[in-house]
Every structure is written in C-alpha cells, then in structure tokens.
Amino acid sequence: MSSPVSLIREPLITGNKTYHQITEDLISPTEKTPPLSWMLGFIVAVTFLAVFVFTVGWTIYHGIGTWNLNRTIGWGWDITNFVWWVGIGHAGTLISAILLIFRQKWRTGVNRAAEAMTIFAVICAGQFPIIHMGRVWLAIFIFPYPNTRGPLWPNFNSPLLWDVFAISTYFTVSLLFWYTGLVPDFATVRDRAKGMRKKVYNFLSFGWTGSAKHWQRWEALSLVLAGLSTPLVLSVHTIVSFDFATSVIPGWHTTIFPPYFVAGAIFSGFAMVLTLMLTTRKLLKLEDYITIEHIESMNKVILLTGTIVGVAYLTELFIAWYSGYVYEQFAFFNRALGPYWWAYFGMMFCNVVSPQLFWKKSWRRNIWLTFFLSIVINIGMWFERFVIIATTLARDYLPSSWSYYSPTWVEIGIFLGSLGLFFTCYLIFSRVAPVVAVAEIKSILKTSGNQYKGAAHHHDGHQEEVHHDHH
Amino acid sequence: MAHKEVIFGLYNDEQDLLKAVKKAKAGHMEIMDVFSPFPIHGLDPLLELEESRIHIAGFIYGMLGTLTAFLSMTWIFTKDWPIIFGGKPYWSVPAFIPITFELTVLFACVGMVVTFYIICGLGPGVTNPTLDDRISDDKFCLAFDKAYVNEADARALFSATGAAEVNSKNL
Amino acid sequence: MEISFFEPIGVGNGLHSTNPWLQEMPNPVDRTVWGNYLAVPVKFDGDKAFEALNGLKDGDLVDITIGDVKYTVPVIQQFGQMQGTVALALGYGRMEAGFCGTNVGVNVNACVARNGGYPQYFSDKVTVSGKQGKEKEFGCVQYHHTYGVTDKDKATGQTINADEAATVFFDYFTGAKGFQGAITDRSIIYTTNLADLKESVAEVKEKREHAQFLNSKQIYRGHDALYAKGHHWGMHVDLNACIGCGSCTVACMSENNVPVVGKREVSRHHEMAWLRIDRYYYGSVENPNTVYQPMMCQHCDNAPCENVCPVNATNHSSEGLNQMTYNRCIGTRYCANNCPYKVRRFNWLDYTTADLFPANQIKKFGEDIPYGADNLTRMVLNPDVTVRSRGVIEKCSFCVQRLQEGKLTAKNEGRTLRDADVRTACQTACPTGAITFGDMNAKDDLAAKLESPLNYIVLEEVNVRSSVNYTMKVNNRDESLEA
Structure with missing residues (x-):
C-alpha cells in the first residue's frame, strides 16, 4: 500500500473484486472437475508425450543413426530444440525476477504461470543434451564425482559442461523461487479443502500460517532470489551461446552471441507466455486478472526484443563483411543465400518483420493478432536456432565436407513429443495450483483494482493518514 | 509447541x-x-520486526559457492590430474568463470531457501x-x-x- | 552420344567386389562407392549455375539405353568430362558375390562389344533419358567437387570463378551471385604452375607469415616448452606425389579396425574412414586440373575438439598427439562439430556388432551369432586396436599402437627411436611416398621434408596449430596451349 494509486495507468484487475472473490476465482479451478476442453487438451498432450517416449526409446535402442545427422552436421534438431526450449524458459524468470526488481505491478497477473512455463520449458530443454548423447547410459560422466579412474574429472573448459552447471542451477533456482511463491497459495487451497485434498495440500503448503514474520522473511527472500535470478537468467543463455561462441567454426565464433541470445530468449519466451496466457485466461475465465493491459505490456516487450534481435542479425552481417575474413563472410553469405535460405528467410520474416505490427496500439491490444503472432514468433525463433546450428555446420571450412541435412521421423517425433511433455506438465499445473499468484494479486488490489481507481482520491487520503500517524 | x-x-x-x-x-x-x-x-x-538478515546469509552461502567452485577446479586441473586441453594452460582461469558464477548463485539460492524454511519452522510434512x-x-x-x-x-x-x-x- | 566403360580402381573388373574395403573405397575420380554411377558432363551456364547433361543432378536416376538394353542407373556430375560423352564403370552388378558384393550396382559387361576378339570399351549406340527418379542411397562421399573452377561470365565476357558464383541457392530475385574468392581465398589448397613457382612461393610465404602474426596475438602461451622435449609427432603430405589411389584409406581401415558401413550409411554421410582423400578440381570447367588432398586428424596442438569435450574423452599427450579415450566418450559430437577439418567420425549405429542392444545386429546365413561377430570375421580385426562401440567418436590416432611398438623396439635394442621405427599404416601403403611421418623434434626423414618452401598448413590462420604439413601442388601444364 505504500505506492500511490496512479490515475494514469489502466487497472490491472477488473470486475470490482473483493479479496474473497479473488480467492474464489483463482482457487476454484483446482477444486472443480476439469472441463471438457481441458480433458481433450490433456489427452492430446499425453498422446504427444507418448510419442516422445517412443521416439526417445527408439533413439536409445537403435542409436543416433536413426537421426539424419551426419559426419559434417553433428547437431541438428536436437540442439536446436534444446536452445529453443531454454530460450522460452527465460521469459518466466524475466517476469518474476526482473519485473519484480523494477516493481512492475502487471507481472503479478502472469508471473506464476510464466514461472511454471520456465520450469517445464527447462525440463523439456534438459532432455535434449541427454538424449543427443551417443551413449546416454553413461551420462553420469558429465558430473564431477569421485571415482576409481584416477579420479577422472570432467573437463571444466568445455562449454557443454558449463551448460550442465548453468541449466541445473537455473532449474533448481527457478523451482525454489516458484515453489516459495506457491507455498502461501497452497495454504489457501489447503484451508478450503476437505479430506484427502486437505492432507495433500497441507503437505504442499509446508505448514504456512501467514504470520507477519514469515511474510517479512518471505518478501526479503523473494527479493534476493529475484536479485540473484536476474544475473542468473542472463548467464544461462550467455553460457548456452558459449556453446557456439567459443568454438572455431565461422558463424558460431561470434562475440555478439551472448546479448543476442538473451534478447532472443526473452523474445521467444514472451511469445510463449502469450500463447499460454491467452489460452489459459479464456479457459479458466481469468479475463479480470490477465487484462488487455497485461497483453499490451507483453507485446511491448516483444516489440523491443524483436527489434533488438533484428539489429543483432544485421550487425552480424555487417561484422562478417567488415571482418575481411573469408570464412566468416562466406558463413553469413551462405546462411542468407545458401541451401538453407528458406530457414534464414523464415527467421527474418517471423522474428524481425512480424513483430513490427505491434507499433500500432490497437494491434497490440488485439487478442487474435497477438495469439497468431506469438506462434509465428516461436516458429521464427526455432528457425533462428536451426539457422545458427545446421546451416553453419553444413558448409564450413573444407568444401569437401559440405553437406545437407533434413530430419527423420524420429527427430520430428522427439520435437513434437517435447511439446507434449511441456503441455502435459502445464495442464496438470493448471489444475493443481493457482495459475495466478493469489496472494500477490490481493496485495495489488487496492492500487490496481478498477473500483479503487475510481475512488483514488478518497483512498489516497486514507493512506496519508496512516503514514502520518505512524510518524 | x-x-x-x-x-x-x-x-x-x-x-x-x-x-x-x-x-x-x-x-x-x-x-x-x-x-x-x-x-x-x-x-x-x-x-x-527487525529487518530480515536472510540476504546476509545468502551472501555468505554465495561466497562459499565461489570458493568451492574455483578452488576445486584449480586443485583438479593443477594438482590432482593436470591434463592438456587444446593448448590451454592447466590453470585456465577464464574458462573457470562460468562454473564459478553458477555455483555462487546455486549455493546462495539453495542456502537461503533452506535457511528460510528452517528458521520459519516450515517444510515438507510440517503441520x-x-x-x-x-x-x-x-x-x-x-x-x-x-x-x-x-x-x-x-x-x-x-x-x-x-x-x-x-x-x-x-x- | 558416346559411352565409355572403364574398370574402376576399387573392384576392378568385378574380381574384388567381394571385398567390402574396396567397395567402400571412394573412386578417386567421382568419389562414389558401392555401385556404378553414370558420369555425365557438366558445363557452366555463364551466370551462376552448373548444368549437367539433360539437367541432371547428382543422384538422379536415369534410363540409359545401350544398344537394345535399358538400364536404370544413378548419375554423378563429372567435371572435365567431354560434352557428348557419358561413362559407366564395369565390374558391378555381380549376382553371386557373397554378403558384400551381390547385386551392387549394374552389370554392363555385356555392353562391351568385341571387335576381332578385342573388347571395345566404348559404344556410340547410347541414349540417356532425363530424370526418372531419385536414387535412395546415393553413395558419394563428397558433394562439393570443385575448388574454384573458372569459366567465362556470359554478361561480361570475363573469366570468373564459376564455382564461387554458383554457391547461391536463392537470390531473392536480386540476381546476386556468390562472391569471388569465397572458396579460393581459403588456405586449404595451394596450387601453382611451374612457370609461376617463384611468385606462388612468395605468396604462400606472405600468407603464412600473416597467419603466424595473427596467431601470435593470443592470451595463452601454450605448452611449447613441453613439446620441445622428447617426441613431437608430425606428418608431411606431398600433394604433388599423391595420385589419389586410396591405398592409404584402405590401409587405415584395416590397421585401425575402422568399420565398413555399407551403401545406405555412406549415402547418409555416415562413412567412418579416418583418412579420406579430398579431391578437388580447379582451373577451367571444361578441362580442369585435379588435386588430391589426403585429410586425416591434424593432431592440432591447439586442438579445438579437446576444449569442448565435457567429459575429458579427448585431450593432448605431451608428445603432441590428440588422443581419444573411447570408453570415456559419451557421444555429444561437439568435438566433431568443432573440428575445422571435419575428420572426426561418430559411430551412428552399431557398425561393429559390439552393441549393448541386439537391435542393430544382423543375423546372416541362419547363424546364431550376428554377422561380423563370428570368429572368422573377427579375424580381420587388429588386436592392437580397440573396437569402438556405438555412440562414440573416433578418429585418426597417428597409429599410436605403431608408435608404441616402435618405442619398444628401440628400447629393446638399446637405442633412440628413428623415424624408420615408426611408420603409420597410410605411410607404408602409399605407393608414391607422399606421406612421411615422424618426430618433428628429431633430425630425421620428416625434418628434411618439413624444410620445403612449398609447405603450408591447412587453415593455419585458425590457430589450431596443426601437426600436418602439406606441399603446394605444382603442375607443369601449359594451359595456354589448350585454350
């Protein structure tokens, strides 16, 4: 209540909500039998998950040779998917951490779902570095553990090992951050539940009581975790970009990669948040909590990051030309006009051209256009990673080794299956936990609720009185 | 109680x-x-209520992570089993930075969260x-x-x- | 239209089609394996594309009628082949040649007419159709055949680098061409004519000095002091001596238990050869020169593959060897991606019947033991070399087992090691002595070769510090006479 009510900003909560109404609206989806739409979605998601399990099993049983990678192109859809999923995950942390530090109130409507998205996206991402290994059953070799071989340690110089640390740290921290935010809301679910559900949610809520001291520590913890997550989220995609940037392959060996990857990650992540939130708000009837205001704010971030990404693409081309280094020049020439020109074109069109529509306010606030573009952008960002990985490898230093690559059904199945994994997790989440942070929404009700916006003058007076008395 | x-x-x-x-x-x-x-x-x-000191604990955990990561890698690559990779020196400090950073964050976050639940008397199974x-x-x-x-x-x-x-x- | 028949170097007249090593040894001219492919002539369209006979592309299936008989064969574009001619290898299509050689390719022996008892290795009663389909298993190990072939630009009339102009697949309707120098400015192949030798030597010297100047600007000092002591293994390959015969590749496969993977796998670029011979055409499109470049692991002292392995499966020995530890490898393929020479090979499937899972093992001839795992077939293996399992990377080891043997021989005889004690398999097999292996720290065979001013290091400016030297290709052809 310490921040003043702004008359300029649009309300973030509409429908004259009371605290109790907020609880009802946000908790009740966890208490009701899921609607038919959810059931159908879940069946589809689990079907795709089954495809994932089958294709991964097929790969492990028969070998990576069931993919179409070859002696020249050692990474294809696998690592493309990995980077894509990690990138998507970044928006959740950005919303929960960076926007918390910047005190952006609109984050409260979407942060819970966005953080969940982060966790599920990182789970999906984490699958790929493991299943792309030739000998998955020895994946434990990547961890530094004492052993009888010397002991033999992993190679701390390897960007892939940095990835192991970055992704596992990112996953752990995101999970803890998310869960700590969920604990008070699970307590709310617990206090409304009966019987077995009460026991389950009692376990999940860790015995939360809402004590003032707990809330104080909880807020302090959230703020410090946000402070740590901010550099963490930047470091994670930086390290992912090091997989390429520290190599010697022209087109990968690029110092622009860390900021460019981070911007791209936020870009694709926000697109995915929009895809999810537009669906969720419709199905769970959360229009009062995830308002057009929220959507417009996210579209502004998309416009900004999309443009940053566009500038990065052009900078890359300029630097390649300016370098005077034939390998670099050819690598970028080849991306745009070589055998994978269609992927480059797709990337440019989806990532740079399409978000420019959001310069127009009414289009930023158009739900259908937003939904459509959010999917276009995710396709474009997938293309970006494919362009970086496959086209670079396809034609590198020695013309004798130049090659071409298109996926087999197994690789396509694993990708589609990972979508199944993601949506299965998300759909379960949407029925088990409140998809909007209940406590946080309540805490902004009086500054951002529509009825208080109308009564702002009265409310301000009230505030001053309290503060005055305190002094 | x-x-x-x-x-x-x-x-x-x-x-x-x-x-x-x-x-x-x-x-x-x-x-x-x-x-x-x-x-x-x-x-x-x-x-x-006194201001929470959880961030101080976080700083200490973080430093612990920094030291753990950097000293472990240093010991492994210079004393335990020095190996040549790609012409880099055994003690190739720039290559140690990413992991050092990650472990700093990991130790700080996990330490703080665990501390939070312990001092608040909260945790799985607590009623x-x-x-x-x-x-x-x-x-x-x-x-x-x-x-x-x-x-x-x-x-x-x-x-x-x-x-x-x-x-x-x-x- | 005339067709020429020839006996390929691998299977000959069919006598050797039972030998998988020879089936999988790429033909030095067209780089194909496992079958005969119709070689069709190529010309430059004067703008930005190469055009082969009837608009055919590599791997298209065509119907060819020789006399009265119709065959369906895949094609390969052949630079330097005279317009109006095609060529097809004999010796393929044997119907009873064991597991390996049966029904590989097409048998055209019957088309070789006799004139007074003498075989006529050509026929002019031949017609070639357009594209009839696509070969599913196009077994060719090199898709880009040229290193800057030149021709006239039809718009300007100037001689341009046709190869580089043709690197564009889609020009966004701008008419953009590939830029000149895209391939020939690379430090992969240096060629010259005897008449221009002096200038070329000066040019290579300048380029190398520039590269070395750039390479001196690095933050790490490396391990030069360590490498100056004891052995530092290196190799020298003389491009002038190399005739591209492929003996070294077969010797390497036999020495190092490199698996033969078969036509389907080669068509997916899964060939395993540790040592390959890159063949490039340069000069005029119509009448090019050829250069063969044996390419194997360069045992770089700043090896990019070593840095990126997360599990420490590849690292450097104090003798300058880039070592692979197969049983530590988990198969991320990062090393292969980061290899500028693309010499690392991944075991995509179970090529050696050494798998944990039975999925990839083929039971043949009603036996219980999978094909390749029976005692007789196992006798082909070299007991000194590990057989690699599915999912690991492998590559040239500079025949480290032979190095070890040589060291032991010298030790037993109580003397220091000589270059003659250690010869790699490829070196012993080379009929022209193009490959010299030895200790770069010793004043021996290799050291003498390393002094040539024609020497260069492939991709020297990448600063991977390769241990393999190549010699500039010098020919003595007066091109002015042939224009």
Missing part, C-alpha cells in the same frame, strides 16, 4: 488491522502474532495449527496470548477497532 490459549480478532480490511496493531502497541499489549493472506506493507515497523481457515482467504488476524494479555483488554481493543469477529482457540 507449548500449550497456548489464544484470543484473536479477525478484520476484513488490512487498514483496520494496522490501526488495531498501532493501538495495541500504544497500550503496551504484547501481540502474539499477526496473520494475513498477503504481506501487509507498513506492518513490520509497527510490530517492530502448523492455524487460527482460522479464512486467514489465507480474506481475513486479517491479530492474535494475543492469554498468558500475557488480559482477555478483557483484548476484547475491548477488538471491538474498538472494528474487528469482524473475535474468537478464542487453544494451540
């Missing part, structure tokens, strides 16, 4: 609760605790008794321990500050 007899008032609005807390403090009544569905800003100074189920919904609760506060004083305070309900409960 020691046996406690608690009298508590439930408020519908956090501003009423803040007034009640202020009044209780003015009357030197010892507040057992305040429970709310979300953090109430302006409450901590009224309750004279803390609650005064009223609606506290996590829309009620703001001010609680006094009857051992320290006269029940009549408490009731007077609650009615004076507009508590919606006044109840007693044994914890």
Whole structure:
C-alpha cells in the first residue's frame, strides 16, 4: 500500500473484486472437475508425450543413426530444440525476477504461470543434451564425482559442461523461487479443502500460517532470489551461446552471441507466455486478472526484443563483411543465400518483420493478432536456432565436407513429443495450483483494482493518514 | 509447541488491522502474532520486526559457492590430474568463470531457501495449527496470548477497532 | 552420344567386389562407392549455375539405353568430362558375390562389344533419358567437387570463378551471385604452375607469415616448452606425389579396425574412414586440373575438439598427439562439430556388432551369432586396436599402437627411436611416398621434408596449430596451349 494509486495507468484487475472473490476465482479451478476442453487438451498432450517416449526409446535402442545427422552436421534438431526450449524458459524468470526488481505491478497477473512455463520449458530443454548423447547410459560422466579412474574429472573448459552447471542451477533456482511463491497459495487451497485434498495440500503448503514474520522473511527472500535470478537468467543463455561462441567454426565464433541470445530468449519466451496466457485466461475465465493491459505490456516487450534481435542479425552481417575474413563472410553469405535460405528467410520474416505490427496500439491490444503472432514468433525463433546450428555446420571450412541435412521421423517425433511433455506438465499445473499468484494479486488490489481507481482520491487520503500517524 | 490459549480478532480490511496493531502497541499489549493472506506493507515497523538478515546469509552461502567452485577446479586441473586441453594452460582461469558464477548463485539460492524454511519452522510434512481457515482467504488476524494479555483488554481493543469477529482457540 | 566403360580402381573388373574395403573405397575420380554411377558432363551456364547433361543432378536416376538394353542407373556430375560423352564403370552388378558384393550396382559387361576378339570399351549406340527418379542411397562421399573452377561470365565476357558464383541457392530475385574468392581465398589448397613457382612461393610465404602474426596475438602461451622435449609427432603430405589411389584409406581401415558401413550409411554421410582423400578440381570447367588432398586428424596442438569435450574423452599427450579415450566418450559430437577439418567420425549405429542392444545386429546365413561377430570375421580385426562401440567418436590416432611398438623396439635394442621405427599404416601403403611421418623434434626423414618452401598448413590462420604439413601442388601444364 505504500505506492500511490496512479490515475494514469489502466487497472490491472477488473470486475470490482473483493479479496474473497479473488480467492474464489483463482482457487476454484483446482477444486472443480476439469472441463471438457481441458480433458481433450490433456489427452492430446499425453498422446504427444507418448510419442516422445517412443521416439526417445527408439533413439536409445537403435542409436543416433536413426537421426539424419551426419559426419559434417553433428547437431541438428536436437540442439536446436534444446536452445529453443531454454530460450522460452527465460521469459518466466524475466517476469518474476526482473519485473519484480523494477516493481512492475502487471507481472503479478502472469508471473506464476510464466514461472511454471520456465520450469517445464527447462525440463523439456534438459532432455535434449541427454538424449543427443551417443551413449546416454553413461551420462553420469558429465558430473564431477569421485571415482576409481584416477579420479577422472570432467573437463571444466568445455562449454557443454558449463551448460550442465548453468541449466541445473537455473532449474533448481527457478523451482525454489516458484515453489516459495506457491507455498502461501497452497495454504489457501489447503484451508478450503476437505479430506484427502486437505492432507495433500497441507503437505504442499509446508505448514504456512501467514504470520507477519514469515511474510517479512518471505518478501526479503523473494527479493534476493529475484536479485540473484536476474544475473542468473542472463548467464544461462550467455553460457548456452558459449556453446557456439567459443568454438572455431565461422558463424558460431561470434562475440555478439551472448546479448543476442538473451534478447532472443526473452523474445521467444514472451511469445510463449502469450500463447499460454491467452489460452489459459479464456479457459479458466481469468479475463479480470490477465487484462488487455497485461497483453499490451507483453507485446511491448516483444516489440523491443524483436527489434533488438533484428539489429543483432544485421550487425552480424555487417561484422562478417567488415571482418575481411573469408570464412566468416562466406558463413553469413551462405546462411542468407545458401541451401538453407528458406530457414534464414523464415527467421527474418517471423522474428524481425512480424513483430513490427505491434507499433500500432490497437494491434497490440488485439487478442487474435497477438495469439497468431506469438506462434509465428516461436516458429521464427526455432528457425533462428536451426539457422545458427545446421546451416553453419553444413558448409564450413573444407568444401569437401559440405553437406545437407533434413530430419527423420524420429527427430520430428522427439520435437513434437517435447511439446507434449511441456503441455502435459502445464495442464496438470493448471489444475493443481493457482495459475495466478493469489496472494500477490490481493496485495495489488487496492492500487490496481478498477473500483479503487475510481475512488483514488478518497483512498489516497486514507493512506496519508496512516503514514502520518505512524510518524 | 507449548500449550497456548489464544484470543484473536479477525478484520476484513488490512487498514483496520494496522490501526488495531498501532493501538495495541500504544497500550503496551504484547501481540502474539499477526496473520494475513498477503504481506501487509507498513506492518513490520509497527510490530517492530527487525529487518530480515536472510540476504546476509545468502551472501555468505554465495561466497562459499565461489570458493568451492574455483578452488576445486584449480586443485583438479593443477594438482590432482593436470591434463592438456587444446593448448590451454592447466590453470585456465577464464574458462573457470562460468562454473564459478553458477555455483555462487546455486549455493546462495539453495542456502537461503533452506535457511528460510528452517528458521520459519516450515517444510515438507510440517503441520502448523492455524487460527482460522479464512486467514489465507480474506481475513486479517491479530492474535494475543492469554498468558500475557488480559482477555478483557483484548476484547475491548477488538471491538474498538472494528474487528469482524473475535474468537478464542487453544494451540 | 558416346559411352565409355572403364574398370574402376576399387573392384576392378568385378574380381574384388567381394571385398567390402574396396567397395567402400571412394573412386578417386567421382568419389562414389558401392555401385556404378553414370558420369555425365557438366558445363557452366555463364551466370551462376552448373548444368549437367539433360539437367541432371547428382543422384538422379536415369534410363540409359545401350544398344537394345535399358538400364536404370544413378548419375554423378563429372567435371572435365567431354560434352557428348557419358561413362559407366564395369565390374558391378555381380549376382553371386557373397554378403558384400551381390547385386551392387549394374552389370554392363555385356555392353562391351568385341571387335576381332578385342573388347571395345566404348559404344556410340547410347541414349540417356532425363530424370526418372531419385536414387535412395546415393553413395558419394563428397558433394562439393570443385575448388574454384573458372569459366567465362556470359554478361561480361570475363573469366570468373564459376564455382564461387554458383554457391547461391536463392537470390531473392536480386540476381546476386556468390562472391569471388569465397572458396579460393581459403588456405586449404595451394596450387601453382611451374612457370609461376617463384611468385606462388612468395605468396604462400606472405600468407603464412600473416597467419603466424595473427596467431601470435593470443592470451595463452601454450605448452611449447613441453613439446620441445622428447617426441613431437608430425606428418608431411606431398600433394604433388599423391595420385589419389586410396591405398592409404584402405590401409587405415584395416590397421585401425575402422568399420565398413555399407551403401545406405555412406549415402547418409555416415562413412567412418579416418583418412579420406579430398579431391578437388580447379582451373577451367571444361578441362580442369585435379588435386588430391589426403585429410586425416591434424593432431592440432591447439586442438579445438579437446576444449569442448565435457567429459575429458579427448585431450593432448605431451608428445603432441590428440588422443581419444573411447570408453570415456559419451557421444555429444561437439568435438566433431568443432573440428575445422571435419575428420572426426561418430559411430551412428552399431557398425561393429559390439552393441549393448541386439537391435542393430544382423543375423546372416541362419547363424546364431550376428554377422561380423563370428570368429572368422573377427579375424580381420587388429588386436592392437580397440573396437569402438556405438555412440562414440573416433578418429585418426597417428597409429599410436605403431608408435608404441616402435618405442619398444628401440628400447629393446638399446637405442633412440628413428623415424624408420615408426611408420603409420597410410605411410607404408602409399605407393608414391607422399606421406612421411615422424618426430618433428628429431633430425630425421620428416625434418628434411618439413624444410620445403612449398609447405603450408591447412587453415593455419585458425590457430589450431596443426601437426600436418602439406606441399603446394605444382603442375607443369601449359594451359595456354589448350585454350
């Protein structure tokens, strides 16, 4: 209540909500039998998950040779998917951490779902570095553990090992951050539940009581975790970009990669948040909590990051030309006009051209256009990673080794299956936990609720009185 | 937990609760605790709660992570088993930075979260008794321990500050 | 239209089609394996594309009628082949040649007419159709055949680098061409004519000095002091001596238990050869020169593959060897991606019947033991070399087992090691002595070769510090006479 009510900003909560109404609206989806739409979605998601399990099993049983990678192109859809999923995950942390530090109130409507998205996206991402290994059953070799071989340690110089640390740290921290935010809301679910559900949610809520001291520590913890997550989220995609940037392959060996990857990650992540939130708000009837205001704010971030990404693409081309280094020049020439020109074109069109529509306010606030573009952008960002990985490898230093690559059904199945994994997790989440942070929404009700916006003058007076008395 | 007899008032609005807390403090009544569905800003100074030192703990955990990562890698690559990779020196410091950073963050975050749950007495399987189920919904609760506060004083305070309900409960 | 028949170097007249090593040894001219492919002539369209006979592309299936008989064969574009001619190898299509050689390719032996008892290795009663389909298993190990072939630009009339102009697949309707120098400015192949030798030597010297100047600007000092002591293994390959015969590749496969993977796998670029011979055409499109470049692991002292392995499966020995530890490898393929020479090979499937899972093992001839795992077939293996399992990377080891043997021989005889004690398999097999292996720290065979001013290091400016030197290709052809 310490921040003043702004008359300029649009309300973030509409429908004259009371605290109790907020609880009802946000908790009740966890208490009701899921609607038919959810059931159908879940069946589809689990079907795709089954495809994932089958294709991964097929790969492990028969070998990576069931993919179409070859002696020249050692990474294809696998690592493309990995980077894509990690990138998507970044928006959740950005919303929960960076926007918390910047005190952006609109984050409260979407942060819970966005953080969940982060966790599920990182789970999906984490699958790929493991299943792309030739000998998955020895994946434990990547961890530094004492052993009888010397002991033999992993190679701390390897960007892939940095990835192991970055992704596992990112996953752990995101999970803890998310869960700590969920604990008070699970307590709310617990206090409304009966019987077995009460026991389950009692376990999940860790015995939360809402004590003032707990809330104080909880807020302090959230703020410090946000402070740590901010550099963490930047470091994670930086390290992912090091997989390429520290190599010697022209087109990968690029110092622009860390900021460019981070911007791209936020870009694709926000697109995915929009895809999810537009669906969720419709199905769970959360229009009062995830308002057009929220959507417009996210579209502004998309416009900004999309443009940053566009500038990065052009900078890359300029630097390649300016370098005077034939390998670099050819690598970028080849991306745009070589055998994978269609992927480059797709990337440019989806990532740079399409978000420019959001310069127009009414289009930023158009739900259908937003939904459509959010999917276009995710396709474009997938293309970006494919362009970086496959086209670079396809034609590198020695013309004798130049090659071409298109996926087999197994690789396509694993990708589609990972979508199944993601949506299965998300759909379960949407029925088990409140998809909007209940406590946080309540805490902004009086500054951002529509009825208080109308009564702002009265409310301000009230505030001053309290503060005055305190002094 | 020691046996406690608690009298508590439930408020519908956090501003009423803040007034009640202020009044209780003015009357030197010892507040057992305040429970709310979300953090109430302006409450901590009224309750004279000390600022949380969890960030200091986080800093110490983080430094522990930094040292663990950097010293381990240094020892492994210079003493335990020096190996040549790609012409780099054994002690190739720039290559150690990413992992050092990640472990700093990991140690700080995990350490802080674990500390938070331990000092708050929370955790998987913990069941803390609650005064009223609606506290996590829309009620703001001010609680006094009857051992320290006269029940009549408490009731007077609650009615004076507009508590919606006044109840007693044994914890 | 005339067709020419020839006996390929691998299977000959069919005598060797039972030998998988020879089936999988790429033909030095067209780089194909496992079958005969119709070689069709190529010309430059004067703008930005190469055009082969009837608009055919590599791997298209065509119907070819020779005399009265119709065959369906895949095609390969052949630079330097005279317009109006095609060529097809004999010796394929045997119907009873064991597991390996049966029904590989097409038998055209019957088309070789006799004139007074003498076989006529050509026929002019031949017609070639357009594209009839696509070969599913196009077994060719090199898709880009040229290193800057030149021709006239039809718009300007100037001689341009046709190869580089043709690197564009889609020009966004701008008419953009590949830029000149895209391939020839690379430090992969240096060629010259005897008449221009002096200038070329000066040019290579300048380029190398520039590269070395750039390479001196690095933050790490490396391990030069360590490498100056004891052995530092290196190799020298003389491009002038190399005739591209492929003996070294077969010797390497036989020495190092490199698996033969078969036509389907080669068509997916899964060939395993540790040592390959890159063949490039340069000069005029119509009448090009050829250069063969044996390419194997360069045992770089700043090996990019070593840095990126997360599990420490590849690292550097104090003798300058880039070592692979197969049983530590988990198969991320990062090393292969980061290899500028693309010499690392991944075991995509179970090529050696050494798998944990039975999925990839083929039971043949009604036996219980999978094909390749029976005692007789196992006798082909070299007991000194590990057989690699599915999912690991492998590559040239500079025949480390032979190095070890040589060291032991010298030790037993109580003397220091000589270059003659250690010869790699490829070196012993080379009929022209193009490959010299030895200790770069010793004043021996290799050291003498390393002094040539024609020497260069492939991709020297990448600063991977390769241990393999190549010699500039010098020919003595007066091109002015042939224009």
